[in-house]
Structures are given as structure tokens and as C-alpha cells.
Amino acid sequence: MKRHLAHTYLILVFVILYAPILFLIVYSFSQGDTMTNYHGFTWRHYQTLFTDARMLAIVANTLLVALLSSLIATIIGTLGALSINRTTKRVTRESLLTLNNVLMVSPDVIIGASFLIFFTMLKIPLGFGSVLMSHIAFEIPIVVLMVLPRLREMSAAMLDAAEDLGATTRQLLSRVILPFISPGIFAGFFMALTYSLDDFAVTFFVTGNGFSTLSVEIYSRARQGINLEINALSGVMFLFSLLLVGGYYWIQQASQKRKHRRREVAS
């Protein structure tokens, strides 16, 4: 009985989480132009989407900025976390962390406005470069926060043992530390990716000269009412992320099997 209840609860939660997305996708096939009534099936909105070169370019730009910025932010953030962890002086470490956290909690609008002033002062043209830089900047604190706990969990004894066995500093990093903290690094990367994908406030201020991202474009359509082309786009993106998650799962399963087999051979 108890298990039954738990299942019902779980299903209910998932329905609530997914219903809006499904609702959106169902309407992307509607013949009408708004989401008030369903008017029968059509591919029309998908056709307009795939012939809209500007929209597709914006999608490509958005993904490019998201992937590249979170990659760079992950590298910088991981190095940062490593050095914060190494700092032995308590005061320095705490103040470094606090500085990091201040960036996390300060409102996006303020960060965006200050970036705009900063870039225009330095005469850096607004566009791809400025968006990329500002995204990297607001993603680094996230990565640091995701990697640091993992580093703290690492026992000093393990590092000592590796050194005793003759590991150089380089080997220590590549063979011991990085593999151990890699779940934190991945988590940081994906958090950074999602932050970048849906950031509006910062991005709005630093876009310019023909470069735009999806969130800015969709927000600016609010005055006219958002048309169903956006629904079609959401449908494609949702399918795309489903495939990504599926692919990731499949690769994991395959590599897990390989590991098992290797172990069997070894024994």
C-alpha cells in the first residue's frame, strides 16, 4: 500500500513537471497562431522554423556560446578550486571563497549593466566576444562551487600514498586528483551550460552588432505575443536534449560493460 502511494506521488510529480513542456509541443502542431485553441494538425510551424535562417543562426550562436563558455569556465573554475583548496591560510581561503560567492548572489541585471559599461569603456565591440566573455565570467563561480566540495572529500592519505609510490606532481594531478574530482567537474560544466543557455539579463546588455541569443530573441517577442514557431523550436530542442541524455546513458552503459569484462579477464 505504502509503495503504491509512493509510486502515485512520483508519477504525479513527473506529470506536473512535464505537462507544460508537452502542452507546448502539442500546440506546435496546431494550425492556429496562438495557444488558446487547438486547430488540427500541421507541420507548418516546423517548416517556417527550418526556413528561417536568422532563427537557426541564433540557435547555433546560442549553443556555441553555451558550449564554449562553459568549457573555458570549467577549466578556469577547476584550476581556481584547486588553488583555493591548496591555500593553507584560513583567512585568505575564506576571503577568496566569499569573493566567489558574492558573484554568485549578485543580481544578473547589475552584472550585465556593469559588463556593458566595462566593455564600452574599453572600446570592446559588443557581439560574440563580449557575450562569450561575460558568460565565462558568471559561470566560473558556479564551477568553483561544484568542484570544491569534491576536493574537500579527497583524503590527504591518498595523495601521500601516491607520492610515496613515486608519483610526480604532474602524475598526481592527472592520475589521482582529476579522476577523483571529475564528477564535480562534470556537474560544474553542465550547470554552467544551463546557466548560459537560459541567461537573459546579462546577455541582453552585452549583445549587439547583429549577434543575439535565443533568450534575448524570445523575450523581445513578448510585446507581439509569442508565435508557434517558438513552440516548434522548443519541441526540437526538447527532442535534442532527450537524445543527448539517451546517448549519454548508452555510452555509460557500454563503458561499464567494458570495464566489467576487463576485470573478468584480469581475474
Next chain:
Amino acid sequence: MKRLVSLVVALLAICGLLAYTSHQLERTSGSTGAKVLNLYNWGDYIDPSLITKFQKETGYHVNVETFDSNEAMYTKINQGGTHYDLAVPSEYMVAKMKRAHLLKPLDKRRLTGWQNFDSQFLNQSFDRGNRYSMPYFWGTLGIVYNDKFVKASQVQHWQDLWSPQFRDKIMLIDSARDIMGMSLVTLNKSMNTTNPATLLAAERKLNQLAPNVKAIVADEIKMYMTQNEAPLAVDWSGEAAEMLANNPHLHYVVPSEGSNLWIDNLVIPKTAQHTDAIYAFLNFMSRPENAAQNAEYIGYATPNRQAKALLPKAIRNDRQFYPTQTTIKHLQVYQDLSPAKVALYNDRYLEFKMHH
């Protein structure tokens, strides 16, 4: 480590691919090269096929960038770092940009379509002589009613909203200037008055309306009205057009005693660089057939008289969105008031909202 490195390489490869794709896409739509026009517009506020037509006809490529509010656009242009050739501010924002010296004057000699415009929408208080702005679309503030609950004859004037039969039936757009303005018109006063006593009277008048007010909301009005949730609403014509398209029972009235007239305009920001492209575009957009096509796509009223003549009869003669001459004569454009005067409006409006 090896796995991490190969992942990084894979990600970089994907990035390269994306960069190539977006470059190709921008090239097919032709955005590289010197013959460019940077248009800064509201989202989805121009028929995309007109842009394609303009590009084919003139060889200029149009980069469209979008904004979601007048204030956001102002900030971006004021701060610099961008090179917008044309922007589309509402009338009060034209005045503000003019005062901040953010606009370049229009060279009338280079405009070929100026005589197509209806003089009613030219030479307004926000830009006398249209030195800086060319009208793009216009609209009004009015009453949306649902004919299932309300007869047309019951709501022809603002004063009708005060009738006790509409208890708890009216939705108001949450905008200080518009709601105070409505009250001022009802009192037969100017919508631009800055007399504190008059504004106080307008607030008192609004307080009497309070029992009839069901809610004071923003964009949600569209949804409520389309779903027959309320019989009456006070809203802008642009929003009304969208509601009407989705619910045949809805109608829009501009009270003949007066209301607000808003105008969105094309202006040239100080940052503009492509003068030839700008005038080519302004002339292209003021050509009657293009302006008419744009008006049909957007659903707002065009200030281009020749274009209006080309619109289908059903649109052209729709009194809801193209009111009669006498009504238009009574419409008032909002003047750009100083922050202290705007605060007067906001305070009185807030008092009313608290009272409500």
C-alpha cells in the same frame, strides 16, 4: 585524464561545427559584407518577407536585433558600443532620446515617400516638424467588450464604465499614465495635465470606479478576455487586435470624447553608420504596397494614407482600429513629462490601487 582531454577535443570540434553553421546561415541570409543595415526593433514587429524583398531589391543586408522595452533600447543606445542604424521607439521615448542628443535629424530631401503619410500623425508634440522621426504604426487606448455580456450601446463612452450595472466586471491595464488618463478624459481634462488638484480629482473619480474593477493586470488581460472571464477591459488597440482575433465575441471601442494616441516611430540613432542603407530602407518602408503588407502582417494601424487605401476593405473600414475623423481629432498624444511630474501621476495611481 585521457577521457577528459578527448571530451575537451570533442567539445571544441562541436563548437567549430556550430561556428561554421552559424557563419553559413548568416551568409545565406547575406549578413557579411559592407552593404548592411542594422535595424533595432521590437521582437516580431516587421513582416520578415519584407526584409527579404528589401534585400533582393537593394542588395543591402538587414541585421535585425530586437528589444523588449523602450527603456532597454534607450540604455543600449545611450551606452554606445553598438552600431544601430534605425530604431523603433514609442513617442515619449523619441522626446527623451532627442533631449539626450541620441538622434540624427532626418534628411527630408532624401525621403521619397513623405507625402504618403497622413498629416494627422505628423508634427506631433514629441517631435515638432518630424525632424527626427518617421511614424511606423499607431494605435489607441480603448474599451474591449464581450457581446455575450454587454451590448455595444452600453459602452460607447468612458463614463459608461462607471455605471453600477458593471459591478466587478472591468479589467484595467496596469499602467499609471493610461488609467489616470482615462479618468482625466472622463473629467474633460487634458491627459497631459500636471495640475495636482486636477490629478487628485482624477484619482477621486477612479476611486468611484473601484467597485466595478475586477482586476488591475498587465498582459494577462488578453488571456482572461479571450476565455470570456470578464465582460469588459481597458487596454491598447494592439492588444485588443490580438484578443479579437482569438474570440469573435470581443469588440473594441475608442470613446469618441477622446483617448490616447500612441505612435511608434523609426528614428536614426547617433551611432548609425550606413546612411545610404537607412534612406533606402525608410523609402522602401514608406512605399504604399510595403507599408500595407506590413500593416496586414502586424495588425496595427498604419499612418501611411496611401497604404491604408490599399488595405482590404474589411480592415480599412474597421472603425475599431481606424476610428472616424472626429474621434481621431479628440485623441491626445502623451507628452514626455519630467520625472517629478510622472511621479505625481504614479502617486495618485498608487493611491487608487491601494484604495481598490
